[in-house]
Amino acid sequence: MDALGITLQQLLTQLVSFLILFFALYKLAYGPIMGMLDSRAEKIKASLEAAETASLEAASSAEKVEAEIASARIEGQKVIAEARDAAARLREQEQGRAREEVETMLERARTEIGREKDAAVEEVRKEFAGLAIAAAEKIVEGSLDAKSHSSLIDKVLEEGLSERKN
Amino acid sequence: MGKLLSNPKLLVIAIAAVAVLLVSVAGGALGASFGLGFLGGPIPFISVPAEQVASIGGYPLLNSTIMFWVGGLALLFVAWRAGRKPKDVPSGWQNLMEMIYEFFSNTVDGVAGGTPKAGRRFLLLITTIFLVVMIINWVGILPGVGSIGKIESIEQWVQHHAESIEEEVHADHPDYSDEQVEALALVHLLEEHGTEPFVAFDGAIVPLGRGEQARVPLNKIISFISDDLHHIEEAVEHGDDLSHLEALENIHQDIEAGVVKSSFIYNEGESNAKTYDFTGQTAGLLIPYLRGASTDINTTLAIALVAMVTVQLWGFKALGFKGYSGKFLVNPITKGPIATFIGLLEGFGEITRTISFAFRLFGNMFAGEILLIAMAFLLPLIGIIPFMGLELFVGVIQAYIFAMLTLVFGVMAVASHGDHDSHAEDH
Numbered sequence: 280m281d282a283l284g285i286t287l288q289q290l291l292t293q294l295v296s297f298l299i300l301f302f303a304l305y306k307l308a309y310g311p312i313m314g315m316l317d318s319r320a321e322k323i324k325a326s327l328e329a330a331e332t333a334s335l336e337a338a339s340s341a342e343k344v345e346a347e348i349a350s351a352r353i354e355g356q357k358v359i360a361e362a363r364d365a366a367a368r369l370r371e372q373e374q375g376r377a378r379e380e381v382e383t384m385l386e387r388a389r390t391e392i393g394r395e396k397d398a399a400v401e402e403v404r405k406e407f408a409g410l411a412i413a414a415a416e417k418i419v420e421g422s423l424d425a426k427s428h429s430s431l432i433d434k435v436l437e438e439g440l441s442e443r444k445n
Numbered sequence: 446m447g448k449l450l451s452n453p454k455l456l457v458i459a460i461a462a463v464a465v466l467l468v469s470v471a472g473g474a475l476g477a478s479f480g481l482g483f484l485g486g487p488i489p490f491i492s493v494p495a496e497q498v499a500s501i502g503g504y505p506l507l508n509s510t511i512m513f514w515v516g517g518l519a520l521l522f523v524a525w526r527a528g529r530k531p532k533d534v535p536s537g538w539q540n541l542m543e544m545i546y547e548f549f550s551n552t553v554d555g556v557a558g559g560t561p562k563a564g565r566r567f568l569l570l571i572t573t574i575f576l577v578v579m580i581i582n583w584v585g586i587l588p589g590v591g592s593i594g595k596i597e598s599i600e601q602w603v604q605h606h607a608e609s610i611e612e613e614v615h616a617d618h619p620d621y622s623d624e625q626v627e628a629l630a631l632v633h634l635l636e637e638h639g640t641e642p643f644v645a646f647d648g649a650i651v652p653l654g655r656g657e658q659a660r661v662p663l664n665k666i667i668s669f670i671s672d673d674l675h676h677i678e679e680a681v682e683h684g685d686d687l688s689h690l691e692a693l694e695n696i697h698q699d700i701e702a703g704v705v706k707s708s709f710i711y712n713e714g715e716s717n718a719k720t721y722d723f724t725g726q727t728a729g730l731l732i733p734y735l736r737g738a739s740t741d742i743n744t745t746l747a748i749a750l751v752a753m754v755t756v757q758l759w760g761f762k763a764l765g766f767k768g769y770s771g772k773f774l775v776n777p778i779t780k781g782p783i784a785t786f787i788g789l790l791e792g793f794g795e796i797t798r799t800i801s802f803a804f805r806l807f808g809n810m811f812a813g814e815i816l817l818i819a820m821a822f823l824l825p826l827i828g829i830i831p832f833m834g835l836e837l838f839v840g841v842i843q844a845y846i847f848a849m850l851t852l853v854f855g856v857m858a859v860a861s862h863g864d865h866d867s868h869a870e871d872h
Binding site: 282283284285286288289290291292293294296297298299300301303304305307308309310311312313314315316319322 | 744
C-alpha cells in the first residue's frame with residue numbers, strides 16, 4: 280500500500296472529486312442536453328405526425344378533386360348531350376315549321392295560281408264569246424260577198440287583237 | 446528523388462530535419478556515451494506514489510489532485526458552454542457534447558438489450574467515466590506536467606522517509622526511547638537507500654547537458670561506512686548515550702548540509718566507468734508540481750470504486766436484495782456445493798474487478814508517462830512527438846475501456862439468474 284501510495288485521505292479526496300465532477304456535469308451538461316434531446320425528439324415526432332396527417336389529407340383531397348373532376352366531366356357530358364338533344368329538337372321543330380310554312384305558302388300560291396287561271400280562263404272565254412259573236416255578226420253581214428268573207432274575218436280578228444292590245 | 450532535391454524549399458526542410466535528428470541523437474543518451482549529451486537531463490526520480498506539493502491546514506495536497514481538477518475544470522468549462530443555452534440546431538460545444546452523449550446513448554442501449562432507452566440507467570455514469578478519465582489522461586501528458594517542480598532537499602527527504610521506518614522500529618521495540626528509535630530508523634534508512642541516486646544541481650533549475658551522470662548516490666552525500674552504522678546499532682542496542690556518538694553526529698550534519706561530499710565513479714567496474722566530481726553542489730530530488738491524475742493509483746481506485754459500487758447498486762435495484770445477493774450466496778443443500786463455490790467466486794470477482802480496473806488504468810498511464818520521460822531522455826526534442834500522439838490515443842482507449850467494462854459489468858449485474866438458466870437450456 281505504501282509503495283503504491285494508496286492513502287485513505289487521497290482516495291477519499293479523489294472519490295469526492297469524482298462525485299462532485301459527476302454532479303456538476305449533470306447540472307451543467309447532461310440535464311440541459313437530455314432535456315434538449317427529449318424536446319427535440321418530441322418536436323420531430325410531432326412534426327412527423329403532422330407531415331403524415333398532411334400527406335393523408337393531401338391524398339384524400341386529391342381523391343376528392345379527382346372525383347369532383349370526374350363528376351364534373353360526366354355532368355359536362357350530360358349538359359353537352361342535353362344541349363345536342365335540344366339543338367336537334369330545335370332544328371327539327373324549326374325544320375318542321377319551315378316545311379309547313381313553305382307548304383302553306385305553296386298551297387296559297389297554288390290556290391292563287393288556280394284562281395288567276397280560272398279568272399284568266401273566264402276572261403278568255405268571255406273574250407272569245409264576244410269575239411265569236413262579233414265574228415258571227417260579221418259573217419252574217421258579209422255572207423253576200425264571198426270575197427269579202429275572208430277579209431271580214433281578218434278585220435274582226437284585227438279588231439279583236441287591237442282591242443286586246445288596248 | 447532528384448526532383449525532390451532540386452526543390453530548394455524541400456531541400457532546406459530535409460536538411461533541417463536531418464540536422465535536428467543528429468542534434469537530438471548526439472544530445473541524448475547515445476551522445477552522452479561519447480562525451481556529448483549536451484541536451485540530456487538527469488532521468489527524473491520516478492516515484493510511484495503521488496508527491497505532496499503543499500499542505501493546506503494539515504491536509505496534504507498532492508500533485509495528482511491538482512491535475513485532476515485542472516482536467517475537471519476544463520471538462521466543466523466545456524460542459525458549461527455546451528449546456529448553457531441549448532438550441533434545437535446544435536453548434537460548437539453543444540454539438541460536441543451531444544455527439545458524445547448520443548454515441549454513448551446508442552452504445553449503452555445496444556449493449557443493454559438493443560431496445561431504445563434500455564440502458565438509460567447506465568448512461569450517465571458511463572459517459573462521465575469516459576469523459577473524466579479521458580480528460581485526466583490528456584491533461585496528464587501536457588508538457589510541463591511531471592517536469593516542473595520544486596526540489597526536495599536531502600533533509601526533507603530523510604524526514605519524509607524516516608517517518609514510516611520509525612513507526613516500524615517503534616512497533617518492533619516499544620521499550621526504546623524516541624532518540625533510540627530515531628537513530629535506529631536512520632540506520633535502517635541508510636542501509637536500505639544508501640545507493641539511491643539524487644540529482645546534483647547548481648541552483649533552482651537542473652541544467653541540461655549532464656545526462657545521467659548528474660545523479661549522485663546517497664552515500665556520496667551522507668558519508669558513512671557500514672562500520673559506522675554497526676557502531677550506532679550496537680550503541681542503540683546497549684542503551685548507550687547517543688548524544689555524543691561521533692558517527693551519528695556526522696551523519697546528522699551531512700543530512701543538514703545536503704551537498705555532495707566526494708567524487709564518485711559512474712558505472713564502476715565496467716569498461717565505460719567514469720569519475721564525476723560534483724563536490725559542493727546541492728543535492729536533492731525533483732518533486733513535480735503537477736502529475737497526471739491517472740498516474741496516481743488513488744484516483745484510478747476511486748473511480749473504480751465508484752464504478753463497481755454503482756454496479757452493485759444497479760444489481761440490487763434490478764433484482765431486489767434477495768435476487769442479487771442470491772447470485773453470490775447460493776444454498777449448498779438445494780443447489781449443490783459447486784454452485785455455492787461458484788457464487789462465492791463471483792462475489793470475489795467483484796472485488797478483483799475493482800482492483801483490475803484501478804491497476805489497468807494506472808499501469809497504462811504511468812507506463813505512458815515513463816515512456817515519454819524515457820523518449821525525452823533518449824532522443825531529446827523530437828523523440829517525444831510520436832509518443833505524445835500515441836499517448837493521446839492510449840488516453841482515449843483507456844477511457845473507453847474503463848467505461849465499456851463498467852457498462853458490461855452493469856449489464857451482467859442486472860441480468861437475472863433466470864436469463865442464465867434459459868440460455869443454458871438453449872445450448
